[in-house]
Amino acid sequence: MTKETWLHDLRRFLADDHVKMDEPLHLHTLTRMGGPADIFVAPTTEDETAYTVKYAYENNIPLLLLGNGSNMVVRDGGVRGIVLNLKSLHTIRIEGTTVYAQGGANIKEVSKAAASNRLTGLEFACGIPGSIGGAMAMNAGAYGGEIKDVIRKATVLTKEGNKLELSKEDLELGYRKSIITKKGYYVLSAEFELEFGNQLVIDAKMSDLTMQRETKQPLEFPSAGSVFKRPPGNFAGKLIQESGLQGKGFGGAEVSTKHAGFIVNKNNATANDYIKTIEMVKSAVREKFGIDLELEVKIVGEDMA
Structure with missing residues (x-):
């Protein structure tokens, strides 16, 4: 089968403008890098999503x-x-202390919606740039909070396109891992159980965390966020900084001078620039500290022919 066949078949069930061929992925990544997808599908319903997966x-x-x-x-x-x-x-919906969000919702927006309804527990996510699905898959966390602290259940698609409801225990959430990544599930929605809190306290915490993020992270440049997982008993950013790597890199990519745990697309970087910079960092930290940094970001796709 060719990609032209895939395009034709998928457009029998989805609207034409929701299925594209050779769509540039730099338009859809926060790094602003990436070559084309053979077929790019943006479903608007869970049934369309299940059809595509199946x-x-x-x-x-x-x-x-x-x-x-x-x-x-x-x-x-x-x-x-x-x-x-x-x-x-x-879609984001709130009923009492339960927050429902579909897999494509931005977790920052979910955090803000919860806060505006006097719900506490998701403040830590107010600066996380990913979707609910991505946050669930990685058990995203920041500033002392994690998804596993507030999740109630999730609805996912199996690789065969079948719906499955998973409880908090079923999700097997750990540090930057879950059953979702292990089994290759696709998150359709999640439910979080929060608590009512003091609106002034919630707002103050959200403002403080937002200020910390804006002060410490290089938000002025495209990036993939924190590149490496936290090594046991240490911090990736600290190791990278002490290796003297800030400001260094390849092509348009460099280790951020603001936060060493970030590699930024400073000047029209290619993915190859970014990956070479990652390898430089791993090599330098290994040589200086004997520590092998593990990637938190996922590298996908193929190199240029």
Whole structure:
């Protein structure tokens, strides 16, 4: 089967403008890098999502889930197969202390919605740039909070396109891992259980965390966020800074001078520039400290031919 066939088949169920061929992925990643997707699908319903996943499985077509494009580096040659983007599945609903959000909703917006309804528990997520699906898959966390602290349950699609409801225990949430990544599930929605709090206290905490993020993180440049996982008993940014790597890199990519845990696209960097900078950092930290940094970002796709 060719990508033209995939395009034709998928457009039988989805609107034409929701299925594109050779879509540039730099338009959909926070790094502003990445080559084209053979087929780019942006469903607007859960049924369309399930249809796409099932179609890919039954026809043995590679399928990559791209959320808000954070925490991911797409190589310059792009991605073969189908790229599934769930940004249009962004419904947020609040009933009492329960917050419901679809997988494509931005977790920052979910955090803000909870806060505006006097709910406490999701303040830590007010600066996380990813989608609910990505946050669930990685058990995203910041400033002492994690998804596992507030999650109630999630609805996912299996690789075969079947719906499955998972409890908090079923999700097997750990440091930057979950059953979602282990099994290759696709998150359709999640429910969080929060508590009512003091509005002034909630607002103050949100403001403080937002200020910390804006002060300490290089938000003025495109990036994939924190590049490396936290090594046991240490911090990746600290090790990188002490290795003297800030301001260094390849091409248009460099280790941020504001926060060493970030690699930024400072001047029209290619994915190759970014990946070479990652390898430079890993090599330098290994040589100086004997520590192998583990990637938090996911590198996908193919190099340029």
